[in-house]
Amino acid sequence: MNSTLAILAVLDGISYAALVFLVSVGLSLIFGVLRVVNVAHGSLYAFGAYLAATFSIKVAPLSPWLTYPALLAASVVIGVVCGGFIERFLLRPLYGRDDVLQLLITFAAFMIMDNLQRLIWGVQPIFAAEPLKLLPNVTVFGVNYTSYQVILLPGVALMTLFGLRYFLRHTLAGAVIMAVTEDREASTSIGIDARRVYFVTFIIGASLAALGGALASPTTSLVPGMGADMIVLSFAVAATAGLGQIEGTALTALMIGLTRAFVIYLQPEFEVLVPYLLMVLVLLVRPYGLFGATQVRKI
Amino acid sequence: MTPMLSFENVNVAIADAPVLRNVTFALRPGASAALIGRNGAGKTTTVRTIMGFTKAIGAIRLGGEDLGSIPPHRRPSLGVGYAPEDRRLFSAFTVEENILLPGRVAKLSLQETRRRLERAYSVLPELQELARRPAGSVSGGQGKMVALGRALMLGTRLLILDEPFQGLAPVLAQRYAEALRRLRSQDKDITMLITESNPKLLETFADVTLTIERGEIEGDSSQSIG
Numbered sequence: 001m002n003s004t005l006a007i008l009a010v011l012d013g014i015s016y017a018a019l020v021f022l023v024s025v026g027l028s029l030i031f032g033v034l035r036v037v038n039v040a041h042g043s044l045y046a047f048g049a050y051l052a053a054t055f056s057i058k059v060a061p062l063s064p065w066l067t068y069p070a071l072l073a074a075s076v077v078i079g080v081v082c083g084g085f086i087e088r089f090l091l092r093p094l095y096g097r098d099d100v101l102q103l104l105i106t107f108a109a110f111m112i113m114d115n116l117q118r119l120i121w122g123v124q125p126i127f128a129a130e131p132l133k134l135l136p137n138v139t140v141f142g143v144n145y146t147s148y149q150v151i152l153l154p155g156v157a158l159m160t161l162f163g164l165r166y167f168l169r170h171t172l173a174g175a176v177i178m179a180v181t182e183d184r185e186a187s188t189s190i191g192i193d194a195r196r197v198y199f200v201t202f203i204i205g206a207s208l209a210a211l212g213g214a215l216a217s218p219t220t221s222l223v224p225g226m227g228a229d230m231i232v233l234s235f236a237v238a239a240t241a242g243l244g245q246i247e248g249t250a251l252t253a254l255m256i257g258l259t260r261a262f263v264i265y266l267q268p269e270f271e272v273l274v275p276y277l278l279m280v281l282v283l284l285v286r287p288y289g290l291f292g293a294t295q296v297r298k299i
Numbered sequence: 300m301t302p303m304l305s306f307e308n309v310n311v312a313i314a315d316a317p318v319l320r321n322v323t324f325a326l327r328p329g330a331s332a333a334l335i336g337r338n339g340a341g342k343t344t345t346v347r348t349i350m351g352f353t354k355a356i357g358a359i360r361l362g363g364e365d366l367g368s369i370p371p372h373r374r375p376s377l378g379v380g381y382a383p384e385d386r387r388l389f390s391a392f393t394v395e396e397n398i399l400l401p402g403r404v405a406k407l408s409l410q411e412t413r414r415r416l417e418r419a420y421s422v423l424p425e426l427q428e429l430a431r432r433p434a435g436s437v438s439g440g441q442g443k444m445v446a447l448g449r450a451l452m453l454g455t456r457l458l459i460l461d462e463p464f465q466g467l468a469p470v471l472a473q474r475y476a477e478a479l480r481r482l483r484s485q486d487k488d489i490t491m492l493i494t495e496s497n498p499k500l501l502e503t504f505a506d507v508t509l510t511i512e513r514g515e516i517e518g519d520s521s522q523s524i525g
Contacts, residue, residue, distance in 0.1 A: 172403050178391045179400065186387035189350055190401035191375040191453065 007143045009261040015149035017257025018157035019216050023230055024237040025160065025249045026208030032244025033181045033201040035099070039106040040086055041209050042231025043113035048078045048210025049217040049226065050121045053128035056217070060130045067131045067218075075211035082113070083206025087199050095198075110231070118224055125221035132218035153215055160208065162252050168246075177201055181244070209234075236279040242292020252290060301363040303328040303372045303490040304349070304457055309357035311341075311348055313516075318344045319355070320514045326490055326507065328362075328456075331483060333505035334494045341514040342494035343384060346459045349492075350374060350381050361457065376405050380454015382446035384461040384494075390435030394426060394445050397434045401452040412452075419448040422482045425474070440471035447478065458482075464500050472500070479504060 027041045055070035086109055094101045132148045140150065168174035179187040180197040188194055212230070220226075237256055241248035256275045263274045282290055302325035311319040320342050325419070326332050348355045351371030359366045361377055380401075388397050398419055402412040409452045420427050426448050427436055434445060443463055450458055464472045482489070483504075495501050498508065510517040 093510045175392070175396075176404065179389050182389050182391060183387050185352060186383065186389070187363060188352070189375060189381045189383065189387075190449065191372055193370075193372040193405045 001240035003142055005265050006262075007141050008083070008145075009265050010258065011140060011143065011145050011150050012264070013261035014254070015153050015219075015257075016261060017254045018153040019212050019256065020110030020230075020234060020237055020257055021157045021250050021253035022160060022215070023209050024234040024241070024253055025164065025246055026205035026212070027231075027234050028238040028241065028243055028245065028249050029164075029208070030202055031206035031238065033086075033177055034091070035090060036102045036106065037235070037243075038086075038202075038205070039103065039231060039232065040109035040113060041106075041205070042227035042229075043110050043117070044082055044206045044209035044227075045076055045213040045216075045230045045234075046117055046222075046227030047082060047113065049222050050117060050126065050213075051078055051210075052214035052217045053222055054121075056128040056130050062126075064130050064134050067128075067134070070213040071075050071131060071217070072211070073109035075207050075214045078130075078210035078213075079203050079207025082210075083203045084199065087202035090229050091101045091202070092198070110227070113228060114224070117227070121222070123224050125223050129218045129220050149219060156211075156215060157250070157253075160211075161246065164246055173200075231273055231290025236275045240279045240289055241273075242286075245289065245291040248289065248291025255298050300327055302326055302360070303330070303362055304492065305358075305360045306345075307358040307360075309348065309355050309359060311344055311353045311355045313330060313344070313353070318353075318514050319348065320513070322357070322511075322516050324509055324516055326492065328490055329488050330507055331491045331505050332493070332507045332509060333498070333501040334492060334509045334511060335496070335498045335501070336494075336511035337496055338510045342496075342511055343461055343513075345511065346381070346492065346494060349379070349457075349459060367511050375401060375453045378454065378456030379459065380450030380452065380457070381459045382443070382450040382461065382463060384465065386439070386442040388434040388437075388442055388445055388449070391432065392434055393430065394432050394434050394437060394448075395430040397445055398426070398448045398452055401449060405453060415452050417522075418485075419451045421485065422451060423448050423478050440467050440475075443467060443475060443476070447475070451482075454489070456488075456490065458489055458491045462493070462494050462496065464497070476500075476504065493504045 021042065023045050026083045027038060030036055030038050052071045052074035055074050056067040058069050059066040090105050091102060094105060103186055132146055135147045135152065137144050138150060168178055176192050177197055179192060180194050184194045237253050238249055240256070241252035256278060259274055259278065260271060263270050305325040306322045309319055310317065311321040322345065334342050334345060344353060347353050349359060349366070351366065351369070351374055359378065364517060365375070366374060370456070375381070389400070392400065396415060399412060402415055407415070423444050426444060429441060429445070437445060445461065447463065450460070463475055467475060
């Protein structure tokens with residue numbers, strides 16, 4: 001592998017890791033607080049991408065710069081509407097019941113949303129690359145690359161990481177989420193409305209999945225099935241990091257993103273295999289993930 | 300006089316098995332009540348029912364107000380402080396953050412939050428030394444103290460302590476009992492309900508003793524006004 005290809009692989013890896021992080025951290029946050037593995041997370045990613053493309057195509061003739069707020073708006077709409085609906089009407093009736101029910105219901109939601117996506121946007125690929133084309137290319141060690149992918153996407157991912165860290169550790173709302181994450185009943189006994197916390201957290205997690213999709217939309221053609229690919233990969237990242245680990249998710253997304261990018265250049269037939277191979281290896285050695293810890297019960 | 304806390308024919312079943320049967324008692328404001336019973340008698344279910352963590356049939360009133368229509372997360376803001384049996388501190392926060400969190404959630408003013416923190420420290424002076432320590436790093440006995448301090452943040456009318464002496468070394472149990480006596484001397488109006496399996500530990504402190512056995516209060520509990 002020559003140096004140009006190596007730099008390309010690094011840039012591809014960073015760009016891809018940023019998107020994977022956004023989706024995975026939403027999944028991880030939802031699991032950390034609600035203890036729900038949200039299979040419909042991939043659909044929220046796909047819906048975010050499709051709605052962002054729809055909004056971008058509508059607003060681009062007015063001003064191409066409006067496509068950026070359109071990406072954000074699509075994320076919020078999908079997070080609030082779809083995420084809010086799933087938590088309120090599909091998950092809330094199941095809290096306290098068998099975990100398998102939650103898995104089944106989110107799987108059903110995923111299948112329903114996959115069909116809805118085909119009904120609404122059809123099966124033909126959709127392109128909406130305006131936000132990507134607006135920003136100039138940059139040269140990194142002699143390699144030309146889009147600044148959208150190499151600066152904007154990692155920038156948004158880093159802002160999300162540090163924003164989430166600040167929110168959880170330095171605000172009352174964050175402290176309340178941390179408390180519910182640790183002990184729902186103890187939280188309720190000091191006056192915290194755990195149901196509201198679940199609702200808000202699910203919307204945040206869903207919005208992050210949709211944001212990942214919205215930001216990915218200018219970089220790829222949107223096709224049916226994109227949600228399924230992303231949920232499996234983001235689950236691999238979240239599980240490898242340790243479910244509920246925000247910083248760990250960022251590092252694992254980077255590790256898997258870079259590894260995947262190098263594999264594409266070196267042995268492309270192993271592209272799909274590598275993230276899951278890493279996940280299996282890590283989970284065999286550390287069942288709680290790279291950054292997860294076993295729950296210690298103090299006596 | 301309106302009782303601070305009353306149970307009228309309260310029944311609770313868990314997984315269809317009756318755990319509380321026709322529990323009836325009343326506590327006057329300012330009472331120090333001991334709820335005594337063996338393991339599995341229904342002590343913890345009784346206090347969890349006050350907090351709204353079980354589905355109960357019957358009437359539970361706080362200062363005459365029916366708690367049945369009040370969701371569990373609103374009950375602490377009525378002046379109810381609860382220290383569960385197994386402490387259940389938030390390990391991600393420091394000791395002081397644990398004590399302050401109920402006040403922050405209830406949106407108490409800064410001045411009132413500070414006043415209540417001082418109250419907790421005056422009852423439990425040893426907590427000041429632990430204030431900056433992560434709650435996950437304190438010992439089991441210290442954790443019981445922190446749980447009491449946290450309960451005091453909102454517990455201005457009714458303080459519920461579930462088996463506070465269980466697992467405490469004798470010296471810590473002594474200190475915990477001293478803290479309760481300090482609280483009682485500082486605040487004559489607060490009602491305390493303390494569960495315990497060993498009746499001797501509370502015999503000098505409690506002015507009313509309720510005995511629970513197989514989910515039933517023994518004796519004529521309707522007169523247990525304290």
